[in-house]
Each structure stands twice: as structure tokens, then as C-alpha cells.
Amino acid sequence: xxxxxLINLKKCVGCQACTIACQNENALPSDLKYCKVxxxxxxxRYPNLTSYNxxxxxxxCEDAPCVDGCPTGASHHRVDGIVAIDPEKCxxxxxxxxxxxxxxxxxxxxxxxxxKCTMCCERLDxxxxxxxxxxxxxxxxLVGDLDDPESExxxxxxKQNAQPLYHHLGTKPSVYYIMP
Amino acid sequence: xNCGMLATVEDxxxxxxxxDPEHPxxxxxxxxxxxxxxxxxxxxxxxNYPLKQVGKRGAGQFKRVSWKEALDDIAARLxxxxxxxxxxxxxxxxxxNRTDDFARRRFFNxxxxxxxxxxxxxxxxxxxxxESASYGWAAFDPEIAGARCVVVWGHNPGxxxxxxxxxxxQAKANGTKIIVIDPIYSETxxxxxxxxxxxxxxxNALALAWLNVIINEGLFDYKFVAEWTxxxxxxxxxxxxxxxxxxxxxxxxxxxxxxxxARIYAMSxxxxxxxxxxxxxxxxxxxxxxxxxxxxxxxxxxxxxxxGDVMPGPHPTFVTDWEMELNxxxxxxxxxxxxxxxxxxLNSWPGYKLLTxxxxxxWGKSIPAEWFCEANPSRVFRAMATGKPYPVKAxxxxxxxxxxSYANSKLVYKALKNLDLLVVMEYWMTPSAMLADxxxxxxxxxxxxxxxxTYGVSDWLIASERAIEPLYERKTDFDFWKExxxxxxxxxxxxxxxxxxxxxxxxxxxxxxxxxxxEFVQYYRMHFADREYRKYQTRGGATxxxxxxxxISLFEQLGYDPLPHYVERPFSPETKPEIAEQYPMTLVAGxxxxxxxxxxxxxxxxxxLLRPYPRVTINPALAEKFKIEEGEWIWIETPTGKVxxxxxxxxxxxxxxxxxxxxxxxxxxxxTEPSLMxxxxxxxxxxxxDDPDTCDELxxxxxxxxxxxRISKVEEDA
Numbered sequence: 089x090x091x092x093x094l095i096n097l098k099k100c101v102g103c104q105a106c107t108i109a110c111q112n113e114n115a116l117p118s119d120l121k122y123c124k125v126x127x128x129x130x131x132x133r134y135p136n137l138t139s140y141n142x143x144x145x146x147x148x149c150e151d152a153p154c155v156d157g158c159p160t161g162a163s164h165h166r167v168d169g170i171v172a173i174d175p176e177k178c179x180x181x182x183x184x185x186x187x188x189x190x191x192x193x194x195x196x197x198x199x200x201x202x203x204k205c206t207m208c209c210e211r212l213d214x215x216x217x218x219x220x221x222x223x224x225x226x227x228x229x230l231v232g233d234l235d236d237p238e239s240e241x242x243x244x245x246x247k248q249n250a251q252p253l254y255h256h257l258g259t260k261p262s263v264y265y266i267m268p
Numbered sequence: 269x270n271c272g273m274l275a276t277v278e279d280x281x282x283x284x285x286x287x288d289p290e291h292p293x294x295x296x297x298x299x300x301x302x303x304x305x306x307x308x309x310x311x312x313x314x315x316n317y318p319l320k321q322v323g324k325r326g327a328g329q330f331k332r333v334s335w336k337e338a339l340d341d342i343a344a345r346l347x348x349x350x351x352x353x354x355x356x357x358x359x360x361x362x363x364x365n366r367t368d369d370f371a372r373r374r375f376f377n378x379x380x381x382x383x384x385x386x387x388x389x390x391x392x393x394x395x396x397x398x399e400s401a402s403y404g405w406a407a408f409d410p411e412i413a414g415a416r417c418v419v420v421w422g423h424n425p426g427x428x429x430x431x432x433x434x435x436x437x438q439a440k441a442n443g444t445k446i447i448v449i450d451p452i453y454s455e456t457x458x459x460x461x462x463x464x465x466x467x468x469x470x471x472n473a474l475a476l477a478w479l480n481v482i483i484n485e486g487l488f489d490y491k492f493v494a495e496w497t498x499x500x501x502x503x504x505x506x507x508x509x510x511x512x513x514x515x516x517x518x519x520x521x522x523x524x525x526x527x528x529x530a531r532i533y534a535m536s537x538x539x540x541x542x543x544x545x546x547x548x549x550x551x552x553x554x555x556x557x558x559x560x561x562x563x564x565x566x567x568x569x570x571x572x573x574x575x576g577d578v579m580p581g582p583h584p585t586f587v588t589d590w591e592m593e594l595n596x597x598x599x600x601x602x603x604x605x606x607x608x609x610x611x612x613x614l615n616s617w618p619g620y621k622l623l624t625x626x627x628x629x630x631w632g633k634s635i636p637a638e639w640f641c642e643a644n645p646s647r648v649f650r651a652m653a654t655g656k657p658y659p660v661k662a663x664x665x666x667x668x669x670x671x672x673s674y675a676n677s678k679l680v681y682k683a684l685k686n687l688d689l690l691v692v693m694e695y696w697m698t699p700s701a702m703l704a705d706x707x708x709x710x711x712x713x714x715x716x717x718x719x720x721x722t723y724g725v726s727d728w729l730i731a732s733e734r735a736i737e738p739l740y741e742r743k744t745d746f747d748f749w750k751e752x753x754x755x756x757x758x759x760x761x762x763x764x765x766x767x768x769x770x771x772x773x774x775x776x777x778x779x780x781x782x783x784x785x786x787e788f789v790q791y792y793r794m795h796f797a798d799r800e801y802r803k804y805q806t807r808g809g810a811t812x813x814x815x816x817x818x819x820i821s822l823f824e825q826l827g828y829d830p831l832p833h834y835v836e837r838p839f840s841p842e843t844k845p846e847i848a849e850q851y852p853m854t855l856v857a858g859x860x861x862x863x864x865x866x867x868x869x870x871x872x873x874x875x876x877l878l879r880p881y882p883r884v885t886i887n888p889a890l891a892e893k894f895k896i897e898e899g900e901w902i903w904i905e906t907p908t909g910k911v912x913x914x915x916x917x918x919x920x921x922x923x924x925x926x927x928x929x930x931x932x933x934x935x936x937x938x939x940t941e942p943s944l945m946x947x948x949x950x951x952x953x954x955x956x957x958d959d960p961d962t963c964d965e966l967x968x969x970x971x972x973x974x975x976x977x978r979i980s981k982v983e984e985d986a
Contacts, residue, residue, distance in 0.1 A: 101426040101455040103862045110301035118873050134919045135465035225297040225430035228821045
């Protein structure tokens, strides 16, 4: 069992519903976002243009620098591949924020601990999908088991040649993108 | 748009809200607004009690009063004004998708005033009525999933209508060609097979040139045209002058691309032209542009066929809005006083009367008067401000912020200030509400039953029940009109105790054997009437000829050109050469954008932080010329007014075009006059003219797409 996300950039329109739904699901302060949306472009000269939108959250890397470097063991892998942070152990040293190549970790000032996307592991444990997948009007997101060759996510990854973002960094992310 | 939501209620408190997976629109998903709906329900800025202005209007000196005191006083003052000036002195403005519109019209028909207003002339109505005049209803249900080509014309569902965008992308994945026509490289354009980057306001020229190509190249549906339509020969003669070369200069699209795109549309059968509202906002020529698109749909044989533009017609058994409005109670003499109806005849009583005759013959029901038969907003605000042609002294505003939502905001301000009585029913304290004598608390969708019927013109309905009773002293709009009606001699016309009783009454003829509205929601939730395609074959067209009219006889009856034709843009160097040098750029003053709904949701922190400041999109070349940096405040100026927004530098717009965001006001700014929450600072409607001579000849739509403008840097502290 290895949870992963697939994000279809052919479909994303950048509405930011995932950002807001995630903030509400996790009762986050307004400046803390587990799932960020960026508009890329448009590039080119009017009217010869291209653009797409991308959502970025924790990549739940298999070789995660944040887990390797955490001095207290707060950042850790669950058995299902999700990178989690134990708030009891986190001392807010910010080391993980320095080493995360995707820049997706943020300090929660109110709590003094570092936070990031949990892949809604509690929801997954209950058999529900993540909040971002549930809210997406464009059906641009999919959550599933990367270890199961019969799962929809694995089939789609193969069919659409989905890739992790910056896979050359070698951290083996569990989040895949269908490029626009 | 009303998406389906599931609310978890514990001890009378809504604790959780998720999308309803069984709802056909959103399939369980939510947009940022839906995902923040609990913040909307419980926001500390919500109006919770009736408030009475005890100081000067606009001073913000509100005192809490009881509903009884407020309604008694409002009713008494309305009665006095009616006595002195006639019922037409009482007007109302409304908003979209949050109210039971028939109740407003019922109340107004019963008191005898025809002066009911929405932003109807710039929102779908010119399109709908042109279609209705041509074939008896609007074909507004495009079957995108079955279409081989979809034309998205002046519409950006990728930002304003996400479930529709989902449908488009699914169709695209199945091979449907998507053509987007838009001056802006929008979210939708970026996903399209073909984007036609037309000059703002040139939609009509493009549509006419498409007609020219399709007719001259013989790409139309000969059999359909011969059997079911009238006026084709005259149409064919008429469009000869509108060659692709002619249109190239107007639209900025090459003749080759115009011809090629026309061929794609005509040769991909079936195809849809999806409705949008940008083409209702061209000012003069809005209806003419609808006329040309309607002809395209007809001659290509896409009307009411599977995978084409499907025409619902009224729900046959449900008691529709039209049946609830009591239009017959409004005497002829009062209908004739409807402001603007002597000039803008299609969307007011003269056109509505003819349309209704046609529709009754074929459908047995007409379209509602709400939205489709209204006074002209510009005329109503002028009458408030000047007393001409007669004084309008009172206005009831519901689900609407007129200072932001209508053109020429400073005139609207003058108008509202000049009233003897202004009543605003609202969720929030808005700039317009600040000017009111009474601000009344309205229940939002979780606190009321909602019935979605597409403004009363679809053959289906979707119902939801209230999650909770209205919080504090909030009331539904239906309750408000009913209780005000009680006080104005209308007791016998409001026999329903609750919103649910009223809906139950309307559902009963469907005969589903339910004992209550709640039971309907629980067991059925929605009802889709049986629908057949090609209803022109079985029922005939709801037109004078009984056929589908390319030459629209109803337009002829009203004294308008019955054939598609070109109308010069109201604001262009050709029409206004005297100011062309001073205002060299073209302003697009509108377009829905995430995360706001029209002028709403500015108070909700999470949403507002996604877009804290208003943005005007300018091309990098223009930015360089004016030495403008990203995020810098810049002035946008037209002969009508001047506001500032922050620069968003992007090649999504042409170098001589700017697109300003609409709907801006700032709840965090000084609330009292003269600031009124900064309503004149960045609100682009300050710059939008509504001079009746620049408005659409048939529907009185003001122009917000393609206005002559200029920009300049905002110096420090300005």
C-alpha cells in the first residue's frame, strides 16, 4: 500500500477550490496553505500564447530529505507511504523547510510547529478520498494506491505518461502530474 | 448557479458542508465559495436584525428595530407615495440566483408598478429573447457531451461556471472540437482547440461573416432550412456584404481564419453554440449580434437536435414562475408606464405581450415577466435622479448592490440619494445598503428551501430543503414580500404559510403523491419533464408564422430590423472620432472571475486573500510604455469616470486592450459617506456609460465590452 496523488494539468483551471477546501478541512490560519495553486503563463506574444495552472503540495517523497534530516524524528513515513509530521515531536527548528526541494512546508505560528499536506490520511484511513479530490469541480485530481497495478491511479499514470514534478531531484515523489 | 450540497446539522447547528455527489451539476465538488459556505452563514458581518437609519442617509446611524415596526412603516410610506405619485413611483432592483423572483413580481403586479429591474439587459436576456422571437423559446441546454464542436462565445466557464467547464473538458477528451471566441486569453481559451482572439465588441461582425461563408459555400442544412424555416433567401441576400475580408478589419482575425473556423462549425454536426453573457454587454448592437448567432444555429441544423442546442420549453405540470406572477393583475395603463418600454421594446411589455401570445399557442405557458419583461435600469435611475419622465420615489433592493452592479455608478448614487424611501434586504452591509432607510436581514441558502428552475424557463427543477431555520431574525425574501403584501391589501393573494407550503402547491400538479415539500426533496429531489427533440416538428414554432424564423416577424412587429445586420460599436474611433486621440485604448469592463460571485464575498477572509486587490490586466508592451510595474496602482479613465486598480501584466490581452475587474468595493474601508466602503475607488462601473443612445436598441443593454479609455500611473498617496 502506497498512497499517491495524480493531478491532471490538462484539466486544472486554477480556481483554488482545493486550497480553500483544504484550509477549511484542516482549520488552518489564512496564511497557511497546504495546497497552493500557481498560474504558469501565459507565455508568448498575443495571440500566440500558452498557459496552464499547477497545484503544489507535499510530494510525499519516498527518499524524503525532510524525513532524513529531522533531528527529532517528527517527520516520518507512515507505512502507507505518507510523509507525516508528529506535532508532539516537532520543535519548530525549520530544518525541514530548508531541505524540502519543493518548498511546501510552512511554520504554523500559532502552534510553533511545521505543517504541510497530510494527504488527509485520517480520511483515507476511513475509506474516504482526500478533501482536495472531493472538492475539485474539474475532476483534475485522483488519489489511490500506487502499489496496486489495477488501481485507477496507476492505470492513468501509465496511460497519460504522468510524471512527478522535478523527478530528476531523485526524491521519488508520490504525486504525479499529467502535463498540459 | 445552484450546486448541490449536503449539510450536517447537529443540535440545530450546521457543522459540516460537502458537495452532493448525486447532484447533476457539481457531482459532489465545490468551488472556493462553496468550500467557504460556513463562513458565509456565520460571518460576523452578516445582517441579523432589521435596522433603521436614524441619522442622515449614508451616515451609518442604524438602530435595531423589530420586523413589525420596519414593515409597518415601510408599508405606510409606500402607500402614501403611491397615493401621491401613482404606483409606478415604487421600483425594485434584484440580483441573481438567490431569490424567489416570482414573489417580487407578484407583489409589484398587485401594487400596480411595472418598474421592476435586474441587470437583465446585460445578462442573457437579449440572447434569450432573440431566440424566443425566432423559434419560440431559448435553446439554452447545449448537449455538449454529444456535440462534435462547441463554440464558447464570450464566455469563460473555466472561471465562472466550473461544472460546465468540466463538461467541456470531458467532451474535448472524447474528440469534441472546442472553439473559444474571446478578446482575452481566458482559462477556457487556454484549453480550447481553437481560440479566436477578436477585438472587443466585434462579435457581431464575426457572426455575420460566418453566415456569409456558410451560406456562400453551401455548408448549411438545405433540407432543414427548406422545410422548417422562413426568410432564408432574404438572409442570404443580406449577408452578402459581410465577407470575411470585411470582418477581418473589424475583428482583427484574418479572412482565412474566419472562413476556416466557420467551416469547422458548419461541418461538425451536431454542434452547439454555448450561451454566454459577454455578447449581451456590447451596448448598441447586442441583440443584432444575438440575431446573427441564432441564424447560424438554425441554418446549420443544430436547433433542438441531439448533440445540438436543445430547447427545453416550460415545465408542463409544475406551477412555473410565470403562473405565480399574476401578470394579469397589472392593468394596461400601468404596463404602458414601464420606464424605457417606449424605446427598448423587446424586453419590456410591448415585446413580452407578443412573445406571450406566441408561447401560449404552442406551449400553453409563457416565460416569466421577471427578467424577461422589465423596466430599463438606466431609465429608472434617471427617473429617480431627475424626476423625469415621472418621479420614482421609492425603491426596494433585494440581493443586489446597485452602486456596483449597474453602469454609471455616480448616477446610480445620485438616484438612490434622491429617493424618499430606500429599503435594502441584504446579507451584508454594502455601499448601497449604507444609503438605505431600512436594511433588512435576509436568509441565505442554508436557511431556506431553494428551488432551481433557471429563472423559471427550464423543463426541470431541482429542490433542496433548508438545513436550519433562519438564524437571528433573518427572513426569506418570500416571507418579506408576503408580509409586506399583507400590509398593502394583498392578504388573499398570499395564502401560503411558509416557503415550503408555497413550493408544495407548485409541485402538486406533477402528482408524485408526496405529502410535503420535504418529502419531495427526500424521495425525488428533482424532476425532469419528458423531453423530445425537434419540437418544431411536433408543436410548430412559437412564432407568428409557426416556423423557425430567420427573418424575425416579431422584430418587424416592434419596428426593428428583422434580419441579422451590422451595428457599429457604440464606442470606437469611428463612432466617436472626437475623443479617439484622448482615449486610445479599449476597455473590457467585466468578466466573472474566481473567487467572487458578482460583487459578493469580499468579506470572507480566505476568499478575499486569494484576490485582495482589484486587478486590471495590461499587456507587457503597454506596461513598458507607461513604465508600470506589476502590482502598481494605475488609473483607468473614460469620459464617464476614473478609478484605480492594480496592474496585472500579462500577454493575455492585446497591447491596446485592458481588462478591468468588476464588482469591487472594500468592506474594510471607511463605511460612511463619502467613502461608502471605497465604492467609487476601484468599481469599474464608474467608468461605464449608460447613455441610452449607446445602449442596445431592442433591450437597452449598456456597453461594458469595448469602451474607449486611457490609463496613467497613480502618483503616491493618490
